[in-house]
Amino acid sequence: MSALGPQDRNRVCIAALAGAHGVRGAVRLKLFTQTPEAIAHYSPLYLEHSDTPITLRLTGPIKGGWAARLDGVDNRDQAQALSGKKLYTTREALESAALPDADQEEDSYFLADLAGLSVLSPTGAPLGVVRTAHDFGSGDLLELALDAPAPGLGKSVLLPFDRRFVPDVDLAARQITVDLALWLDLQNDSKSDISEASDADSSAP
DSSP states (O other): OOOOOGGGGGEEEEEEEEEEETTTTEEEEEEOSSSGGGGGGOOSEEETTOOSOBOEEEEEEETTEEEEEETTOOSHHHHHHTTTOEEEEEHHHHHHHOOOOTTSOTTOOOGGGGTTOEEEOTTSOEEEEEEEEEEOSSSEEEEEEEEEEETTTEEEEEEEOOTTTOOEEETTTTEEEOOHHHHHHHHHHHHHHHHHHHHHHHHOO
8 A cells, every 4th residue: 555645646757766777776767757867856756655755866877777876775685676666756846847948838738647538539539548658768658548449459558649649638628639540540551561561571582
Protein backbone atom coordinates (compact mmCIF):
# COMPACT_ATOMS: atom_id res chain seq x y z
CA MET A 1 0.00 0.00 0.00
CA SER A 2 1.29 3.47 -0.84
CA ALA A 3 2.53 5.59 2.05
CA LEU A 4 1.85 8.76 0.13
CA GLY A 5 -0.67 11.28 1.33
CA PRO A 6 -3.46 12.97 -0.63
CA GLN A 7 -1.05 15.75 -1.67
CA ASP A 8 0.75 13.28 -3.96
CA ARG A 9 -2.02 13.56 -6.48
CA ASN A 10 -0.33 16.86 -7.27
CA ARG A 11 2.97 15.17 -8.14
CA VAL A 12 4.27 14.33 -11.61
CA CYS A 13 6.63 11.46 -12.47
CA ILE A 14 9.78 12.83 -14.13
CA ALA A 15 12.15 9.84 -14.02
CA ALA A 16 12.58 6.19 -13.10
CA LEU A 17 15.56 4.57 -11.38
CA ALA A 18 16.97 1.66 -13.36
CA GLY A 19 19.56 0.22 -11.00
CA ALA A 20 23.14 0.92 -9.98
CA HIS A 21 25.87 2.52 -12.09
CA GLY A 22 29.33 1.57 -10.92
CA VAL A 23 30.24 0.59 -7.36
CA ARG A 24 30.16 3.93 -5.51
CA GLY A 25 26.42 4.45 -5.19
CA ALA A 26 25.55 6.14 -8.48
CA VAL A 27 22.16 5.24 -9.96
CA ARG A 28 20.93 4.85 -13.51
CA LEU A 29 18.08 7.19 -14.46
CA LYS A 30 15.56 7.06 -17.27
CA LEU A 31 14.40 10.66 -17.61
CA PHE A 32 10.95 11.69 -18.78
CA THR A 33 11.81 15.39 -19.05
CA GLN A 34 12.23 17.08 -22.43
CA THR A 35 15.85 17.98 -21.59
CA PRO A 36 18.01 16.15 -19.02
CA GLU A 37 19.26 19.39 -17.50
CA ALA A 38 15.71 20.37 -16.56
CA ILE A 39 15.74 18.01 -13.60
CA ALA A 40 18.27 20.28 -11.86
CA HIS A 41 15.62 23.01 -11.68
CA TYR A 42 12.91 20.86 -10.09
CA SER A 43 12.63 21.04 -6.33
CA PRO A 44 11.47 19.33 -4.22
CA LEU A 45 12.07 15.81 -5.56
CA TYR A 46 10.54 12.67 -4.04
CA LEU A 47 10.95 8.93 -4.48
CA GLU A 48 7.65 7.12 -4.84
CA HIS A 49 6.05 6.02 -1.56
CA SER A 50 7.96 8.72 0.31
CA ASP A 51 7.17 12.19 1.60
CA THR A 52 10.84 12.98 2.33
CA PRO A 53 12.48 15.36 -0.18
CA ILE A 54 15.72 14.09 -1.74
CA THR A 55 18.73 15.75 -3.34
CA LEU A 56 19.79 14.47 -6.77
CA ARG A 57 22.69 15.46 -9.02
CA LEU A 58 23.18 14.29 -12.61
CA THR A 59 26.76 13.15 -13.24
CA GLY A 60 26.62 12.43 -16.96
CA PRO A 61 24.95 10.58 -19.85
CA ILE A 62 25.25 6.79 -20.06
CA LYS A 63 23.87 4.24 -22.47
CA GLY A 64 20.09 4.28 -22.20
CA GLY A 65 19.86 7.17 -19.75
CA TRP A 66 21.81 9.24 -17.25
CA ALA A 67 23.92 8.56 -14.19
CA ALA A 68 23.09 10.43 -10.99
CA ARG A 69 23.98 10.63 -7.32
CA LEU A 70 21.45 10.68 -4.48
CA ASP A 71 22.29 11.95 -1.01
CA GLY A 72 22.55 9.03 1.40
CA VAL A 73 23.16 6.43 -1.34
CA ASP A 74 26.84 5.52 -0.96
CA ASN A 75 27.31 2.03 -2.36
CA ARG A 76 26.15 -0.25 -5.15
CA ASP A 77 23.80 -2.30 -2.96
CA GLN A 78 21.91 0.83 -1.86
CA ALA A 79 21.67 2.05 -5.45
CA GLN A 80 20.51 -1.33 -6.75
CA ALA A 81 17.83 -1.51 -4.05
CA LEU A 82 16.19 1.57 -5.59
CA SER A 83 15.80 -0.06 -9.01
CA GLY A 84 12.28 0.37 -10.33
CA LYS A 85 11.45 3.32 -8.10
CA LYS A 86 9.97 6.39 -9.74
CA LEU A 87 11.04 9.96 -9.10
CA TYR A 88 8.46 12.71 -8.68
CA THR A 89 8.29 16.46 -8.34
CA THR A 90 5.34 18.74 -7.69
CA ARG A 91 3.26 20.28 -10.43
CA GLU A 92 4.13 23.71 -9.00
CA ALA A 93 7.85 22.96 -9.39
CA LEU A 94 7.37 22.04 -13.04
CA GLU A 95 5.37 25.15 -13.73
CA SER A 96 7.76 27.51 -11.94
CA ALA A 97 10.80 25.99 -13.70
CA ALA A 98 9.25 26.19 -17.17
CA LEU A 99 10.87 28.75 -19.46
CA PRO A 100 8.62 31.09 -21.47
CA ASP A 101 8.16 29.86 -25.01
CA ALA A 102 6.52 32.01 -27.66
CA ASP A 103 5.38 28.90 -29.49
CA GLN A 104 3.94 27.19 -26.40
CA GLU A 105 0.20 26.71 -26.57
CA GLU A 106 -1.87 28.45 -23.95
CA ASP A 107 -3.53 25.17 -23.02
CA SER A 108 -0.24 23.44 -22.16
CA TYR A 109 -0.40 20.29 -20.04
CA PHE A 110 1.67 17.41 -18.73
CA LEU A 111 1.38 13.83 -19.99
CA ALA A 112 0.18 12.85 -16.53
CA ASP A 113 -2.87 15.06 -17.12
CA LEU A 114 -4.07 12.77 -19.93
CA ALA A 115 -4.65 9.68 -17.78
CA GLY A 116 -8.36 9.06 -17.32
CA LEU A 117 -9.51 11.27 -20.19
CA SER A 118 -12.31 9.97 -22.41
CA VAL A 119 -11.30 9.02 -25.95
CA LEU A 120 -13.55 10.13 -28.80
CA SER A 121 -13.42 9.51 -32.54
CA PRO A 122 -13.25 12.49 -34.95
CA THR A 123 -17.05 12.23 -35.25
CA GLY A 124 -17.51 12.34 -31.47
CA ALA A 125 -18.21 8.63 -30.94
CA PRO A 126 -16.87 7.26 -27.62
CA LEU A 127 -13.93 4.87 -28.04
CA GLY A 128 -12.66 4.33 -24.49
CA VAL A 129 -10.32 6.04 -22.02
CA VAL A 130 -6.64 6.93 -21.70
CA ARG A 131 -5.19 4.47 -19.20
CA THR A 132 -1.78 6.17 -18.93
CA ALA A 133 1.06 7.71 -20.96
CA HIS A 134 4.53 6.24 -21.57
CA ASP A 135 7.91 7.50 -22.73
CA PHE A 136 10.11 4.62 -23.85
CA GLY A 137 12.77 6.92 -25.29
CA SER A 138 11.51 7.03 -28.88
CA GLY A 139 8.48 9.26 -28.38
CA ASP A 140 5.44 9.56 -26.15
CA LEU A 141 2.79 6.83 -26.30
CA LEU A 142 -0.76 6.82 -24.99
CA GLU A 143 -2.07 3.55 -23.59
CA LEU A 144 -5.74 3.39 -24.51
CA ALA A 145 -8.34 1.11 -22.96
CA LEU A 146 -10.89 0.70 -25.75
CA ASP A 147 -14.56 -0.13 -25.32
CA ALA A 148 -14.39 -2.48 -28.32
CA PRO A 149 -11.31 -4.37 -29.57
CA ALA A 150 -9.33 -2.84 -32.44
CA PRO A 151 -8.76 -5.29 -35.33
CA GLY A 152 -5.80 -7.49 -34.50
CA LEU A 153 -4.90 -5.49 -31.36
CA GLY A 154 -7.56 -6.13 -28.74
CA LYS A 155 -8.82 -3.56 -26.27
CA SER A 156 -5.42 -2.27 -25.10
CA VAL A 157 -3.58 -0.09 -27.63
CA LEU A 158 -0.35 1.92 -27.50
CA LEU A 159 -0.91 4.93 -29.74
CA PRO A 160 1.84 7.43 -30.69
CA PHE A 161 1.04 10.81 -29.15
CA ASP A 162 1.20 12.52 -32.53
CA ARG A 163 -0.94 15.38 -33.84
CA ARG A 164 -1.96 13.20 -36.80
CA PHE A 165 -3.58 10.64 -34.51
CA VAL A 166 -4.49 12.90 -31.57
CA PRO A 167 -5.70 16.12 -33.20
CA ASP A 168 -7.38 17.56 -30.11
CA VAL A 169 -6.90 17.51 -26.33
CA ASP A 170 -9.62 19.17 -24.25
CA LEU A 171 -8.68 19.08 -20.58
CA ALA A 172 -11.67 21.18 -19.55
CA ALA A 173 -14.03 18.60 -21.07
CA ARG A 174 -11.81 15.69 -19.89
CA GLN A 175 -11.56 14.22 -23.38
CA ILE A 176 -9.23 13.75 -26.34
CA THR A 177 -9.98 13.12 -29.99
CA VAL A 178 -8.21 10.13 -31.54
CA ASP A 179 -8.14 9.17 -35.22
CA LEU A 180 -7.74 5.48 -34.55
CA ALA A 181 -8.80 4.54 -38.09
CA LEU A 182 -5.96 6.57 -39.62
CA TRP A 183 -3.40 4.97 -37.32
CA LEU A 184 -4.70 1.47 -38.09
CA ASP A 185 -4.58 2.19 -41.84
CA LEU A 186 -0.95 3.28 -41.56
CA GLN A 187 -0.15 0.18 -39.51
CA ASN A 188 -1.71 -2.05 -42.17
CA ASP A 189 0.12 -0.22 -44.97
CA SER A 190 3.40 -0.74 -43.13
CA LYS A 191 2.71 -4.47 -42.70
CA SER A 192 1.86 -4.75 -46.41
CA ASP A 193 5.14 -3.07 -47.40
CA ILE A 194 7.12 -5.44 -45.17
CA SER A 195 5.28 -8.47 -46.59
CA GLU A 196 5.89 -7.37 -50.18
CA ALA A 197 9.58 -6.77 -49.48
CA SER A 198 9.85 -10.22 -47.89
CA ASP A 199 8.15 -11.87 -50.89
CA ALA A 200 10.50 -10.05 -53.26
CA ASP A 201 13.55 -11.24 -51.32
CA SER A 202 12.36 -14.83 -51.24
CA SER A 203 11.73 -14.87 -55.01
CA ALA A 204 15.10 -13.35 -55.89
CA PRO A 205 17.52 -15.81 -57.56
